[in-house]
Amino acid sequence: MxxxxxxxxxxxxxxxxxxxxxxxxxxxxxxxxxxxxxxxxxxxxLWRHRRVVFNAKSSEETAEREIKFLEKFGHCLYRLTLNLGRPTFKSCLTISRSVEKYLNRICSRNDIQIRDLDLESLHMEQHWHFILSRGRVVSALSKMIRKQKFLECVYMAGTRMRLIDGCRILEALAKGRTKNTVKTLYMEDFFETNMFPFRTQRYVNAMAKFLALEELHINYRYLSSEMLRNIANTLPKHLVNLSLVLEGDIRGIEIRSDAWMEFSEKCPLATVGAYLCTTILRGNDLRTAFVRGLPLNQIYLTSWARVDETEQRLSIFLRHLGNMYNITLENFAMFFEHHEHIDYDLLFLLRKCRRIKDLCIQARLSADTVINIMKLQHQGKLALTSINLTIPGLSSDDWHRIDQEKERLLTNVVEYVHVGPNEFGSSIGGSTITIDDEGQADDFQNGGDDADILNFHNIIDVNVEISDDENDIFQPPDPGHEDDDEFLI
Known part of the structure; x- marks a missing residue:
């Protein structure tokens, strides 16, 4: 033993x-x-990631505490997450001053090398109605960003800034070294609602200065044919992923087919993904943005409308996708509620798009449709490596038929299989199988987020030496253990 x-x-x-x-x-x-x-x-x-939350009750204390953290561990910091809470009329001024004080301290330190910056759900359109306080925050952010030399990933989704404020942030990113270092940019809902920034030359010029972007996540209505050509000319060997969010009314601002063809020719490594909520996409025809030449690699469809509102639009749209993107489409996800009679059109899409690898569907389908999807895979007419079918509303007899066919028809899906009425059901509730790289099958478990979210409260000083190398953990010379309240915050 x-x-x-x-x-x-x-x-x-x-x-x-x-x-x-x-x-x-x-x-x-x-x-x-x-x-x-x-x-x-x-x-x-241990100190690579820092999440700083400024709230109405303790913004000044937060600034002081985090400044002391910077003095002790600032040179370890790679990822910074900023959350400015929900300021009110009384707290807006205090929070803005605290944020300014904290960001100015970052600017004063030359040893802080932030790689990832996350502006966590600022929602400035909703919470920052006060011009002076909002301007103070934007100015401090712009100044801090301009000082960074190693920034690679910036997350600004949901910021909802005014056009002029958003342009200031983008110009700060596009100046100095960051224009050559930023590789990933998340800017979905970066501007206020119903904003079309591509009509402003200042925004167009700022976006054209990024020279190293590999991934761009952006609203469709933030782009134009001119901007797409600028991206193609500036990032022909860098861009690998362009992710588009389609919402609101895009009629009259569709990117032309020739612009997409030029983009595909100059950026051969780039793939395009689209997130489309049919409920909030206004207009009768969902096909207008999906023109020929668009290198559509993945699409995520969702809707919670009633059947009579979008059923006909969805049927036509699924057929359009099958006819237009049968060569490029590899990932298809569909999450619908209260929809009927899309079975035939879905099968039409799958028969056309034989290169789909990942299929994820949550919708009301008939048992025959589910079995036909599995038969397409078994017959080699689909090349799925992952399949997730969550089908509510079927009877026990229907699931008995599906379970009988599933083991026989889905043996060649090599990564992930789930077929059931619930997301993680089993038996009559469906079953789940995951297969690792050696072909070993294991039960699926929903893993949690391993990101380290720190909440820095009172800190006691301990005798430590900080190693800049993550793999260099060394023994300091005989550290003492006397209680020391010098760094008690």
Whole structure:
């Protein structure tokens, strides 16, 4: 029988994982346990991500606390998440000043090298109605962004800025070194509702200055044929993914077919994905934005409308996708509620688009349609590596028929299989199989987010040395363990 492992014998990598899952106060508590655990507290990997929340009650205290964090661990910081809460008339001024103070301190430090910047759900259109306070926040953000030299990913989705404020942020990103370092840009709903920024030359010029973008996530109505050509000319060897969100009224601003063809020719590595909610996309014809030449690789359809509102539009649209993108479409996801009679049109799409690899459907379909989809895969008319069919409303007899056919027809799906009435059902409720790279089948478990969200409360000073290398965890010279309240915040 193997001897039990003592606490001192726990591998460093295991202790680092434990540290990473704990809030700041608990990290400090276990760092005071012994010299070995104190040593691991110095790993720079523990302090790579910082989430800073400015709320109405304690924005000034938050700024002071986070400034002290920057003094001690700022050079470890790679990812910064900013949340400005929901300011009111009374708290807006205080929050804006606290944010400005914190961001100015980041600007004053030359050793802070932020790679990822996340502006978490700012919703400025909804919460920041006060011009001076809003301007103070935008100015501080712009100044901080201009100081960064290693920024690679910027998440600004849901920011809902005014056009002039949004242009200031984009110009800050497009100036200096960041225009050559930013690779991923999330800007869905970056501007206020019903805004068409491509009509403003300042915005067009700012977007044309990014030289290293690999992924761009953006609203369809933020683009135009001219901007698409600019992207194709500026990023022919860099861009690999253009993700579009279609919402609102896009009639009259559709990107022309010749612009998409030029884009496909100059950016051969780029694929295009589209997120389309048929409920909020105004207009009678869903096909207007999906023209010939668009290199559509993946599409995500969703709707919660009544059957009589969009049923005919959906049927026509599914057939249009099958006829137009049978060569390029590889990923298809569809989430519908209260829809009937799309079975035939869905099968038409799948028979046409034989290169689809990932299929995810949550909708009311007949048992015959589900079996026919599985038969298409079995006959080699589909090349699915992952299939997820969540079909509510079928009877027990229907599921008995489906279960009988499933094991026989889906043996050549190599990654993921789920067929059932619920998302993670089993037996009559459907079943789920996952297959790893060696072909081993395992039960599916819904894993949680392993991102480390830190909530920095009171910090006790401990004698540590910080290693800039995530893999360099070294022993400081005989660290002491006297209680020290000098860094108690």
């Amino acid at each position: 193997a001897a039990p492992i003592s606490w001192n014998g726990i591998p460093d990598i295991a202790l680092i994982l434990i540290y990473s899952s704990l809030p700041d106060q608990d990290r400090l508590n276990i760092a005071c346990t012994c010299k070995n655990w104190n040593r691991l507290f110095s790993s720079a990997k």
